[in-house]
Amino acid sequence: MATENLLEVRNLKKHFTVANDFFGRPTATLKAVDDVSFSIAPGETLGLVGESGCGKSTTGRTIIGLYKPTGGEVLFNGKPLSTLAANNAACREIQMIFQDPYASLNPRMTVGDIVGEPLDIHGLAQGEARTKRVQELLSLVGLNAEHANRFPHEFSGGQRQRVGIARALAVNPKLIICDEPISALDVSIQAQVVNLLEKLQRELGLTYLFIAHDLAMVKYISRRVAVMYLGKIVELAETDELYSKPRHPYTQALLSAIPIPDPEVEATRERIRLEGDVPNPINPPSGCYFRTRCQYATEKCAKEQPELKELDGHAVACHMVAESNEA
Ligand code: SF4
Secondary structure, three states: OOOOOOEEEEEEEEEEEEEEOOOOOEEEEEEEEEEEEEEEOOOOEEEEEOOOOOOHHHHHHHHHOOOOOOEEEEEEOOEEHHHOOOOOHHHHOEEEEOOOOOOOOOOOOOHHHHHHHHHHHOOOOOHHHHHHHHHHHHHHOOOOHHHHHOOHHHOOHHHHHHHHHHHHHOOOOOEEEEEOOOOOOOHHHHHHHHHHHHHHHHHHOOEEEEEEOOHHHHHHHOOEEEEEEOOEEEEEEEHHHHHHOOOOHHHHHHHHOOOOOOHHHHHHOOOOOOOOOOOOOOOOOOOOOOHHHOOOOOHHHHHOOOOOEEEOOEEEOOHHHHHHHHO
């Protein structure tokens, strides 16, 4: 059956048992991803943002199958990924780019072998065809044929990330999960990698889930943005809407921390300071997980967990926003 969305994540959960009793029964659970739902249309980029430890990378890794989900399902082109065999063509169509380009590349392999490895594993090209395809992939990411004989340590961070991108492209994916692909790079190189990802998206019709904590860069590349806090999505909207009219108090605080490149405006603007630390995810607060840091928290916030409710394409999980929508 034809489907509008390339990826649909429904009520995804990934819980880790972090302590057991004498009999091996779990006594403490970390709910890294807790009932997360979103979809991505073909050719779209969805940004997934939040502070470190909010569960955004675990969400990406659970979608691609690096972690077994505790609950929920992931549909790719309308089919549940869990029912597809690992060598199924649909599984190849989802690839991942990792945060640390050096750690994700085998230092003992040449770049040609790193980029060619997926071709070998899936039997997609051999001999001369393989060499030609590797050269094609390297040129696609702005490297040249001669780079194929070098080792990862001979490259800069930005070039290594290009190698990681070429490896992901080797199997002609439709969806790429970009897990903080620019966080480990120098600021001057970050824009180059983001521009490359945009160029590839235009040329190859790629769809991205772009995971990052840099809100300015996410704004630049994403059509829609989802904000995560302690394993849950608290706000999801079109990029322009979310950045101009953030409704969740957490999103408002995150956005108010982005520096404005105008010294006069920067000196006078009001910044929302978050009180306290991020709560322990093993023992989150009752009700709304954000209530211990929220200046608007009420008694209801301590008792009831707010649902993610959508109004005109702008979804927010907050009692205060829900009440103002109903008023
Ligand atoms: Fe703040 Fe309550 Fe909204 Fe949570 S539900 S963000 S505590 S107002």
